[in-house]
Amino acid sequence: MATGAPAQTALPPDASASAPASRVPEAAVQRQVSEDDNVRIEELKVRGQTQSITVRSKVPGVKPYEIVPSSGARDPSQPGDLSGQRLWHMLSF
Template identity: 40%
Template sequence: MPARLRPLPLLFVLPAASAVAQPAAEPPAPRAPEPKVERILHQDGHTRVEELRIGGQTRSIDVRTRSALPGYEVRPIDPGVSDERSGAGSRRWRVLDF
């Protein structure tokens, strides 16, 4: 075989050898369990309070009265956001409820 053609077989062998030397792909990591969803109802003679918790954190509080006053929703403060005003969440009145 001429001296110029000796490296030619290496061109075919080296890519095949590197493909064999690669480690096997790892199986996918197990998925985290779905967060627990809780709907808590507090009720007395005049008001009904529905609380939604996801993963142990309160996401919304829905307050409805049995009087003529409209209900409202309270959105708790996100624990990751620093707010120096107070520990109260923001309130939203339901103007058009359908």
């Protein structure tokens, strides 16, 4: 029969009480604008991936258009892929 102090078991501290709340970092957003006398090009990147490219002509009467960036998920040699193609937004009345 053993006598003495009762054995104490070391329990790990509650992880939720000691660890800081995990947060999802904000997406890195970059807006780049390049322009010359005739055109203005606006590019939007999120997490380093190009999301949109808009070309705005400074020549009167020329409508802006968007270039569809490659998603990297599709094969550009396959038909139906719009990567790198110009895209005009048409208004319907």
